[in-house]
Amino acid sequence: xxxxxxxxxxxxxxxxxxxxxxxxxxxxxxxxxxxxxxxxxxxxxxxxxxxxxxxxxxxxxxxxxxxxxxxxxxxxxxxxxxxxxxxxxxxxxxxxxxxxxxxxxxxxxxxxxxxxxxxxxxxxxxxxxxxxxxxxxxxxxxxxxxxxxxxxxxxxxxxxxxxxxxxxxxxxxxxxxxxxxxxxxxxxxxxxxxxxxxxxxxxxxxxxxxxxxxxxxxxxxxxxxxxxxxxxxxxxxxxxxxxxxxxxxxxxxxxxxxxxxxxxxxxxxxxxxxx
Numbered sequence: 001x002x003x004x005x006x007x008x009x010x011x012x013x014x015x016x017x018x019x020x021x022x023x024x025x026x027x028x029x030x031x032x033x034x035x036x037x038x039x040x041x042x043x044x045x046x047x048x049x050x051x052x053x054x055x056x057x058x059x060x061x062x063x064x065x066x067x068x069x070x071x072x073x074x075x076x077x078x079x080x081x082x083x084x085x086x087x088x089x090x091x092x093x094x095x096x097x098x099x100x101x102x103x104x105x106x107x108x109x110x111x112x113x114x115x116x117x118x119x120x121x122x123x124x125x126x127x128x129x130x131x132x133x134x135x136x137x138x139x140x141x142x143x144x145x146x147x148x149x150x151x152x153x154x155x156x157x158x159x160x161x162x163x164x165x166x167x168x169x170x171x172x173x174x175x176x177x178x179x180x181x182x183x184x185x186x187x188x189x190x191x192x193x194x195x196x197x198x199x200x201x202x203x204x205x206x207x208x209x210x211x212x213x214x215x216x217x218x219x220x221x222x223x224x225x226x227x228x229x230x231x232x233x234x235x236x237x238x239x240x241x242x243x244x245x246x247x248x249x250x251x252x253x254x255x256x257x258x259x260x261x262x263x264x265x266x267x268x269x270x271x272x273x274x275x
Contacts, residue, residue: 020216020262021054022111022139023204030137030268031062034107037195037270038133046105046129048095048122049113053079053088055139060085063106069093096121100129109137115180119187130271136191138184138267141204143220146261147213149249156248164217164241171225181265188267196269205261211254214242 034042042063047056050068052075059066068090070076076090083090093099095110095117108126110117126136143165147157181200188198208216217223218238227234242254249256 020141020204020206020260021058022264024058026139026202026204026264026266027058029199029202029266030107030109030135030139033137033197033268033270034135037135038106038131042106044100044105045107045109046098046100048098048108048110049116050079050090050111051075051113053083053090055109055111056088056090057083057085059107059109060088063087065089067091067100069095069098071095096125098125098129102128103131103134105129106131106134107137108134109139111139112141114138114187115140115183116175119183123187123191127271132271132273134271136267136269136271138187139264140180140184140266141262141264142179142181144263145213145216147245148259148261149256152249157245160241160244160248164237167237167241168217168220168222168226171222171229173221173225184265184267188269191267191269193269193272195272196267198265198267200265202264202266203261204264205259207257207259209255210242210245210249210258213258213260214238214254216260 043065045059045063045066047053047059047066047068050056050070051072053068056066056068056079064087066085066088068076068079068088070079070090070092071094073092076092079090091099095113108130110122114122130136145161146154147161148154149157185198188196218227223234223238226237246252246254246256249258
């Protein structure tokens with residue numbers, strides 16, 4: 001079954017403000033695969049589970065038309081506010097019933113979303129809408145992000161990160177299992193296309209204020225579950241963790257810039273001509 005989360009307006013706003021989107025290099029890996037398997041022209045890309053549209057925007061300059069889809073009207077409202085490119089549109093729909101004709105899509109992406117879908121039904125729908133030699137790209141990152149700060153012991157800093165993640169672990173959706181990466185590995189093994197790639201570790205590093213890193217973690221489904229369950233406990237946890245970070249860094253402001261390292265993994269697959 002599919003799982004519906006991230007649908008509130010406040011959560012959509014924090015999603016846009018804090019969520020990290022794939023790097024240009026990572027998007028280029030996807031485009032290189034598409035070029036090798038299919039080549040030009042690039043007419044239609046569909047970004048499924050697009051949320052507030054950060055990833056969708058990255059595709060706009062490469063395709064004649066890009067459509068972002070999501071089940072959440074609040075997320076799509078946020079995406080529309082930031083979509084300035086004329087070739088981007090958004091559609092509200094579930095991932096398992098896409099409003100596209102058979103064999104009409106050049107590239108289908110799901111960026112940090114596939115693990116929430118009804119995966120067998122979604123992959124069947126992908127097969128229906130992809131053109132022959134069209135490609136699927138499933139991208140996600142692990143929760144074990146790392147922080148770095150000049151003249152600060154990385155082991156000490158990242159021990160605080162680990163304790164933050166450990167405190168949230170009891171609130172993790174059981175649907176995801178111990179690690180969502182296993183859901184993607186399973187998809188890689190079961191997708192019947194012969195031309196596919198699996199990359200398990202690609203680090204993306206991005207500078208941001210410590211407060212933005214905190215906002216990023218607070219946008220996770222596990223933190224949101226804690227917030228719903230015990231608001232005071234969630235706020236207290238965030239405040240305590242932030243204070244510990246600042247103590248380790250020897251700073252007094254959460255606006256101090258840190259570098260956040262995010263470990264991405266991805267699956268790329270090409271629909272064969274005969275499929």
